[in-house]
Amino acid sequence: MRSIWFDTTDNSVKVIDQRKLPHITAIEKLESVPQVITAIKDMYVRGAPLIGVTGAYGVYIAAKNIPDCKSIKFYLTAECQKLKDARPTAVNLIWAVERVFEKLNFSADIKDIINIAKKEADAIAEEEVENCRKIGEYGLPLIEEISKKKNGKTVNILTHCNAGRLACVEYGTATAPIYAAFDKEIDLHVWVDETRPLNQGARLTAYELEEKGVKHTVITDNTGGHLMQHSLVDITIVGTDRTAYTGDVANKIGTYLKALAAKDNNIPFYVALPSSTFDWEIEDGIKDIPIEKRDPDEIRYVEGFCSGKIEKVAIMPEQSAAANYAFDVTPARLITGFITERGICKANKDAILSLFPDKR
Numbered sequence: 001m002r003s004i005w006f007d008t009t010d011n012s013v014k015v016i017d018q019r020k021l022p023h024i025t026a027i028e029k030l031e032s033v034p035q036v037i038t039a040i041k042d043m044y045v046r047g048a049p050l051i052g053v054t055g056a057y058g059v060y061i062a063a064k065n066i067p068d069c070k071s072i073k074f075y076l077t078a079e080c081q082k083l084k085d086a087r088p089t090a091v092n093l094i095w096a097v098e099r100v101f102e103k104l105n106f107s108a109d110i111k112d113i114i115n116i117a118k119k120e121a122d123a124i125a126e127e128e129v130e131n132c133r134k135i136g137e138y139g140l141p142l143i144e145e146i147s148k149k150k151n152g153k154t155v156n157i158l159t160h161c162n163a164g165r166l167a168c169v170e171y172g173t174a175t176a177p178i179y180a181a182f183d184k185e186i187d188l189h190v191w192v193d194e195t196r197p198l199n200q201g202a203r204l205t206a207y208e209l210e211e212k213g214v215k216h217t218v219i220t221d222n223t224g225g226h227l228m229q230h231s232l233v234d235i236t237i238v239g240t241d242r243t244a245y246t247g248d249v250a251n252k253i254g255t256y257l258k259a260l261a262a263k264d265n266n267i268p269f270y271v272a273l274p275s276s277t278f279d280w281e282i283e284d285g286i287k288d289i290p291i292e293k294r295d296p297d298e299i300r301y302v303e304g305f306c307s308g309k310i311e312k313v314a315i316m317p318e319q320s321a322a323a324n325y326a327f328d329v330t331p332a333r334l335i336t337g338f339i340t341e342r343g344i345c346k347a348n349k350d351a352i353l354s355l356f357p358d359k360r
C-alpha cells in the first residue's frame with residue numbers, strides 16, 4: 001500500500017493516517033481543502049515528499065470544489081496559499097502546489113482544470129517514486145563499499161526520524177539505499193533513533209524495516225554519539241525537509257547533533273533527497289529556513305497503544321513550560337554528501353549546481 005493514492009473505485013484521494021501506525025492502519029479519504037490541510041498540519045501525512053504530493057492533490061481537490069464564483073484564478077490562488085501554509089519547513093509542499101497551479105489554464109472549462117490538476121498531481125507522485133528508486137541505486141555503492149571494507153561483516157547504519165516509504169510515496173529517501181543493499185543480500189543493521197516527541201523513528205521507521213525484514217534496533221535520540229564513539233556506526237543516512245542550494249540541511253530536530261557526533265568520530269554523514277527538497281533561493285539555511293514550532297502538548301504527553309486502543313499519558317509536570325522545535329539545521333560543513341536522483345555530490349553550492357545545472 002502506498003502512503004497516498006487515487007482510488008478509482010470512488011474517485012477519491014486516500015492516505016494512511018500515520019498518527020495511528022504501527023498499531024492501527026486507518027485510511028482517510030481527502031475530499032476538501034480543509035481536510036487536506038488538517039491531514040498535513042496534524043500529521044496524518046508527514047515527511048517532505050509526501051507532504052508535497054498531498055499538497056499537489058490538494059490543488060486537484062480545490063479544483064473539484066470550485067464554487068460558482070467570478071474568478072476561478074482568484075479562488076484557486078487563495079486555496080493554494082492555504083495549502084502552502086499548512087506546514088512551514090518542508091519546501092516540497094510549496095514546490096508541488098505551485099507546480100500544479102502553474103499548469104492550470106484558468107480560461108479553460110472547469111472539467112479541464114480539474115483534469116489537468118489531477119494529471120499533474122499524478123505525475124508528481126510517480127516522479128517522486130522514481131526519484132526515490134534512483135536515490136537507492138546511487139546510494140547502494142556507499143553501503144557496498146563499507147561492506148567490502150569490513151569483509152562482509154554487518155554494516156551499521158544510523159538514521160533519524162522517518163525518511164522511509166511512509167515519508168515519501170514508495171522506497172523512501174534515506175531508506176532507499178538501505179533497501180537496495182538489503183535486496184543485494186548485504187549484511188546490514190539499522191540503528192533507528194526513536195525521534196521524540198512524535199516517535200516517527202520508533203513508530204514508522206521500525207515498522208517499515210520490520211515489514212521488509214531488515215535487522216534494526218530502536219535507540220533513544222541521545223544514543224547515537226555513544227555508538228559512534230564505540231565504532232558501532234559505519235554510516236549515517238538521513239532525509240531532509242529543506243536543503244539550501246549551498247548545502248545547509250533542515251531535518252527533524254536532533255539531526256544536527258548526530259552530524260556533530262559523526263564529524264567528531266569521522267563517520268560519513270549522508271543526506272538523501274529528491275530535487276524537490278532543494279530550496280533554490282535560500283543561501284543561508286540557519287538564518288533563512290523557517291523552523292516549525294509545534295504544540296508543546298506533543299512534549300507534555302506521550303501516545304501509545306494500550307488494551308487495544310491508542311492512549312495518551314502525561315509525562316511531565318502540567319505547569320512546566322515545554323518548547324517544541326520540530327526541525328534543526330545541519331550546516332553543510334558537517335555533511336559528507338547528498339544522495340539525489342541524479343547521483344551523489346558534495347554539500348556545497350558548486351557541486352550541487354553541477355548536478356542540477358538547470359537551476360543555475
Ligand code: MRU
Pocket residue numbers: 046047048049090160161162163164167168172173174200238239240241251252253326
Ligand atoms: O515532522 P515530520 O515527520 O514531517 O518530519 C519528517 C522528517 O524530518 C524527515 O526526516 C524528512 O521529511 C525527510 S522525508 C524523506
